[in-house]
Amino acid sequence: GKREKMARAAKSALVLCMDVGFSMSNSPPGEEPPFDQAKKVIQKFVQRQVFSESKDEMALVLFGTDATKNPLDQDGQYQHITVRRQLMAPDFELLEEIENHVRPESQQTDWLDALVVSMDLLQKGKYDRLNIVLLTDLSTQVSSDNLDVIIGNLGKLGITLQFFFPFPMEEEEHNEEGGGGDGDGDRRGSSRPGVGKGLSREQKQGLEMVRDIMLSLDEDEGLDQVYTFSEAIEQLFMFKHIERRPMAWPCQLTIGSSLSIRIVGYKAVTDEKLKKMWITVDAQTSKRDDVKRETVYCLDDDNETEVQKDDTIQGFRYGSDIVPFSKVDQEQMKYKHDGKCFAVLGFTKHDSIHRHLFMGSQTIKMFAPKDDEHAGVALSALIQALDKLNMVAIVRYAYDRRCNPQVGAAFPCIKQTYECLVYVQLPFMEDLRQFSFPSLENKKFTPSESQLAAVDSLIDSMMLVEEDENGQKEDMYKVHEIPNPAFQRLFQCLHHRAVNPGTPLPTMEQWLKDALERPSAISERCQAPLEEMKRKFPLKAVEKKKELKTGAQIFEPDAKKSKVDEEEEEFNLAKISEGNVTSVRARGLCQQLTHRIEQLLSNRSTHYYMKCITCIQTFREQSVKLGNADLYNSYLQSLKKSIPNSGLQVFWDLLVQGMISLFIGEEKKEVETEPAVDDAGDVDDLVSVCLNSSALKYLMFVS
Amino acid sequence: MAEWNAFYQNEEADEEQEEGEESAVNYKVTGRDSLVFLVDASKEMFIKGEDGEPSNFDITMQCVRSVYTSKIISSHRDLVALVFYGTEKSKNPRNSFKHVYVYHDLDEPGAKRVQDVEALRGERGARLAADTMGSGEVSLGDALWCCSNLYSDIKLRLSHKRLMIFTCMDQPHGGDSTKDRQARTKAGDLKETGVVIDLMHLMKPGGFDVSLFFCDIVSPPEDESELGLQVEPCGKLDDLQKRVQAKQQKKRAMARLHTVIGMNVAVGVYANAVTARKPSAIRLYRETNEPVHSKTRTFHTQTGSLLLPSETRKVYGNRQIVMEKDEVDTIKKFYDPEIFLIGFKPMEKLKLHHHIRPSVLLYPEEQQVTGSSCVFAALLKKCTEKKVFAVCRYTPRRNYPPRFVALVPQREEVDESNVQVTPPGFNAIFLPFADDIRKLDTPQFPTASDVQVDKMKEIITKMRFKYRSDAFENPVIQQHYRNLEALALDMLAPESIEDFIMPKVEQIDRRLGPLVDEFKELVYPASYNPDSKPAAKRKTADAGGGDEKKPKVEIPEAELRAHIKNGTLGKLTVPVLKEACKQFGIRTTGTKKQELMDALIAQMAK
Secondary structure, eight states: HHHHHHHHHEEEEEEEEEOOOOGGOOOOOTSHHHHHHHHHHHHHHHHHHHHOOOOEEEEOOOOSOOOOBOOTOOOTTTTTTTEEEEEOOOOOOHHHHHHHHOOSSSSSHHHHHHHHHHHHTSSSSSSSSEEEEOOOOOOOOOOTHHHHHHHHHHHTTTTEEEEESOOHHHHHHHOOOTTTTTTTOOOSSSOOOOOOOOOOHHHHHHHHHHHHHHHHTTTTGGGGGEHHHHHHHHHOOOHHHHHHHOOOOOEEEEEEETEEEEEEEEEEEEOOOOOOOOEEETTTTSSSSSSSEEEEESSSSSTEEEEOOOEEEEEEETTTEEEOOHHHHHHHOOOOOOOOEEEEEEEEEEGGGGGGEEEEEEEEEEEETTOOHHHHHHHHHHHHHHHHHHHHEEEEEETTSSSEEEEEEEEEEEOOOOOOEEEEEOGGGGGBBOOOOSSOOOOTTOHHHEEEEEHHHHHHHTTSSEEOOSSOESSSSSSSSOEEEEEEOOOHHHHHHHHHSSSSSOOOOOHHHTTTSSSSSHHHHHHHHOOOOHHHSOEEOOOOOOOOOHHHHHTOHHHHHHSSHHHHHHHHHHHHHHHHOOOOHHHHHHHHHHHHHHHHHHTHHHHHHHHHHHHHHHHHHHHHTTTTHHHHHHHHHHHHHHHHTOOOHHHHHHHHHHHHHHHHHTHHHHHHHOSSOOHHHHHHHHHHHHHOOHHHHHHHHOO | OOOOEEEEEEOOOTTOOOOGGGSSSSOOOGGEEEEEEEEESSSSGGOOOOGGOOOOOHHHHHHHHHHHHHHHHHHHEEEEEEESSSSSSOOOOOSTTEEEEEEEEOOOOHHHHHHHHHHTSHHHHHHHHHHTOOOOOOOOOHHHHHHHHHHHHHHHHHHHEEEEEEOSSTTTTTTTHHHHHHHHHHHHHHHHHTTEEEEEBOTTTTTOOOOGGGGGGGGOOTTTTSSSSSSSSSSSSSHHHHHHHHHHHHHHHHHEEEEEEEEEEEEEEEEEEEOOOOOOOOEEEEEOOEEEEEEEEEEEEETTOHHHGGGEEEEEETEEEEHHHHHHHHHHSSSSSSSEEEEEEEGSOOOOOOOOSEEHHHHHTTTTTTHHHHHHHHHHHHHHHEEEEEEEEEOOEEEEEEEEEEEEEEEOOOOOTSEEEOOOOOEEEOOOOGGGGOOOOOOOOOOOOHHHHHHHHHHHHHBOOOOOTTOOOHHHHHHHHHHHHHHHHTOOOOOOOTTSSOHHHHEEEEHHHHHHHHHHHSOTTTTTTTHHHHHHHHHHHHHHHHHHHHHHOOOOOOHHHHHHHHHOGGGOHHHHHHHHHHHOOOOOSSEEEEEEEHHHHHHHHH
C-alpha cells in the first residue's frame, strides 16, 4: 500500500569526503600512496552506484585542496575544502570527474572541518538515510573545539559515519560470528595489512578523536565502521552498511483459523542479478533505434507461409494434443488464491528437510513488526519452541495474489541479538528428479585402507577452519565476503571503457584474482598429501570409442582439428576451387568444404556460423560454376535434416536469412544464362531445402 | 589438489542460456526417450488380493496412467507404448503375433490415451479387458519380438529405449523350455539394439522367484555387484510407482566435468530438482488450429536490410558504453570449465540461510576416466566420517563467471525392499557472494518466557506430521493440466484438484482445541488484536482490487456468425460458448460442447 510506496520513494544521501592533501601522496618506496588507494575506494563506491542505476544521491568533498570552494568559507575558516559535487544521483560524469580531476594537492586541512562541511551538505533535502564516508591519513593537526557540538549534531541528524584509513585502527581484535546485524557477523578476515606501528603524533591523536566520535555515536558497534583502504577495495560489507534496506513484507503467520502473529519478512539472501541488460545496437552508428527486431509467424508448410499475429490464437500442448486455450479462458479457469499468506500446515522434524532440496533463489527472514512487542513475544515463543523441539514449520507462502503460492519451511534462527524465522522454499512433487545411481559400495570401487589414509591426510591438510592459539575457530575462506567477481569484472571494464574509450579492456584486478584462489597456506600444506593421492589412485582417461555417426554427432566438436587458422584455409579453398576443375576434383573439394563447415559449426558461436555461411555460399557459387548442383543440394539436404537434432537452429535461421539476399542478388542473372545448372530434378530438392518463399518463387521461374 | 580442473563438454548449444536455467536440460539435441509397458494379461493378473485389495492388473494400470500424465507434464516428447501379452485376442501391426495385444503403439501420450488407460482400471476395467482382449496363452518371446518391431517402426531418433515387464508369474511358460529359450533369444536381440529391459515383478502367493526365468531376460544392472532386480516383489501401488518412476527417468547430466585432483577424475552433474513451470503457450493459426512457428529477424530500421550479428554491437545501460560482442564474452570468462577445490570445512560451517539456487548432484563418470569412482568413493567416505564438506570454485561452462559450491557428502540409502531412496554422491550447494547477502536492521524484542514457550511446544506437538518432499503437488500446474485435459476431452468442467498446500484449518482447530486461547492469553493482552491492522488494510485492497469482476468472455455477434459460416465454431471453448448462449438468451439444457454449438447455430439461423 501507501507505506511501501513511500519506502520505495525514499532516497539516501552520501557524502564522500576525501583527503587529497600533501601527506596523502607520501608512501614508503614500493608501496602504493594512500592517495591512490583512497581514490580507488571512492571509485568503487561510485561504480557500484552508477552501474546499479541507484537513485541514492552522492556528493563529493575534497580537502587539502589548493583552492577553497564551500558554503562555509567565511572569515578564513573552512579553508582548502572544495565541494566538488553537490548531492545528486551519481552518473558517468561523476566517474569521469573522479578519474580526471581528483588528484593529489599540496595543502593540509583539519579533517574535522571537512566533516562539518559534509554535514552541512546533508542538511538539505529529505532522505531516509544520511551517510558520510571520510577518507584520510589523519596526518593533520586537529582542533578539538566544538567536538561535543559536532557529535551532538551527528546524533541528532542520524548521520552514519564511516572512516577509512591507510592503516588499521588497532591490533586485530577478535570478532566472533553471530554479532552482526544480518546474522553474518563473522565478516572480517584476518588479513589486515600494515599494523598500526610508526604512527605520527597527529595520527595517534586523530585516532583517539575518531574513537571518541564513533563510540559516542554507537557504544557497541561504532568501531566496526572504521576500515582500512585495502579492506574497502577488496570487500563489500562497508558498502552494504550504507545501502538501502530490503523492502518489508508485512503479513500474518497463521496457525489454524484463530491464532495469528503479525510478522514482517525481508529478503536476507538472494541470487543477485545485474539490474541492466546488454542492448544490441548497430555497429556503425551505435544507435539502438537503428536495429529492429521483428517476430513473424509462419505455417509449417513447405513455403513457410507467413501469417499475421492477429490471425493466431493461443494454445497449449497436452501431450500429443494441442489445445486452443485463449488468454481470457486461461485467466478465468486458472488456479486462484486469496493472496498474501504465511500459513502453517504443520510441524515436522528438522532433519526431515533436506538441505539439497531447497528451492527458489532466496531465503526470507521473518521478524515481528518493529513497534509490536506482543507479536515479538508470540513469535519468540514459536521460535524458541521450534528450536527446543528441533522442529520446523511447514508453511504455505504466497507473496501476493499475483504470485503463485509455494510450500516451504520456516526454521527457527536464534542469534545473540535477535531471533527470527528463516523461510526457504521446498520442492513440489513435480519438481523432483528421482534418479537412482549405481551403488558405490562396490568391490571394484571400494578404496583400500591406504587409499583412505591418503584422502584422510589430504583433507586434514586442506582444512580451511582451524583453531588458533586461543581456541578460537578461524575461517580463512569466507565465500560470503567475496564480492561477486562477475559484477566486479564487469564494473571494472565498463568503468574503463567509459573513461578511456577506444582502449583495450584491462586485465582482471590482482586482488580479485587472489580472492578466488585457494589460500596460499593451504596450497603449500597440501602439496605432499596431493602427491600421495596421485600415487595411490591410478586414473586412466578412456579413449573415446568411435561411436555411430548420428545427426547430432556430426557436429560434435573435435579438439584436434580446431587449431587450424580458419581465415587462411577458407581463402585457399575458395581460391583452389576457382580454377578449372574436373568433377572428380570437385567431389574432393566438396568434401573438404563440408568437412570445414562441420568443423566451424562445432564451435557453436555466431562468429563461426558466419564463416560457415560464407563457406556454404562459396560452395553454392562453385557448384553453379561447375554446373553440378547434386553435391551441393544433397549436402544442404542432409544439413537441414540434422539441424533439429544438433541444436543449430540459430545457425540455420541465419543461413536462411543470408540466402535470401544470395538468391535475389547478382546470381540470378548468372543462373539464367546457364539454365543447365539446376535441372528439374534438383529444383525440387532445393525447394525443400531452402524453405523460403522468395527462393521458391525464383526457382519456379527458372524451371 | 590443485585443479579439480575440468575438461568440460557442453552438450547444449545455447551458451546464452540464463544462469538460473542452468538446470534445465536441452532435450532437443539427443533425440527422444521411449518406454514400452509390456503387461501380462493372463488370468492370474486379475486376481484380487484378500480384503478386496486391487488386483495386480489394476495397480499396473494405475501406475501406467500416472506415468502417462507425468510424461505429459514433464516430458511430452517421450514416446510411450502399452502392450499386453497372454491375451486371448491379438492386435499388432502386421497381426503376425498371437496373444499379443498392442493397446497403444509408440507415440507421445495424449489425453485420449490417458482415458484409454483409465478405462482399464478397477472392476469395470477388468471387465473391459476381458471383453476386448481376454486371457489366453503366454508367449513372452512373441511379445518381445512384437515390441522390437514397435521400436524399428519408429522413424525418429531414439536416445533411450526402455521396456518394462509387469507380471506376477515367475514361470510365464509353465516350464516350457522351448518357449523359455525363444523368449531369452528375443530378449537378447532387444538388448543388443540398446533396449533396457526391466522387470516389475508383482506379488504372488508363494513369492516371486526371479532366478527361475526372468534373471536371463532383464538387462544386466548398471552396476555389476548388484543383482539389478528388486529382491522383493511389489505389492503396493506406491512402491510400484516409485520403482517405475526411478527407472523411467533417464538421467541426463547437465555437464560432464573431467575434474582433476592433480589427476583426472570425471564427474557428471545432475539436477536434484528443477522448478516445474506451466509450459509456455504456443501460437496456433486461427483458421486451422495448426501450430505456427516464429522467426525473429534483426534488421536495420533505415535500410530495411537484415543485420547479421557481426553488424551489431552491445551497449550497457543508459549511458552508451559500447563493446564488441566478443568483449562481452571475454568479460564473463574467468576460468575453463572446472571444479576447483579450495579446501574443506566442518559441516557446521554450512549455514542454513546461505541459499541462492537449487543444488545439483555430482556422481563419478567411470566410463570417461577409469578410477574416478574409487577416488570419489574414498572422498565420500572420508568426508562423511570426518563430517566435513568441500569448498569448490565451480565453472560449469565456458564464458561463465565462477560460483562457489559446498560439496556435501550424501551416502546411499535404500528402503526395506532394497530400493534406492537416496543415491550416493556429493550435493553441490551454491554459496552466496557478498552481493547476495542483504543487510537487515533487526528489531529487538524481549524473548518469550518459559511458560509461553511451553504452551507453544504443546501446540507444535499437536500439529506434528511426517514431511515428505514428494507430498505436495503444485496446485497451479495441476489446475492448468486439468483445464487442458477438460478442453482436450470436451469435458464439461475440469476435474477438481486438491490443493495440498492449503492448511486444513478445521482439523487444526479441532486438534488444538483450547490451546490456542490459552496461548493467546499468555502472550497477548486482552485489548490486542493481531488481525486488526493488516486486516483492515487488506479489505480496502480487496474492494479496490476489482478481482471479483470476471473477465468478460463475450464474443461479438459478427464474429460468432463468421464462425458458424466457416464451420469453425468448435474452436471456441465451452465457457465462451456458454457465455454466447447467455448473450443471445438461449436456454440450453445441455452443457456438452456439441449441444451448445447446435443451440447457437439453431438460434442464429432464425
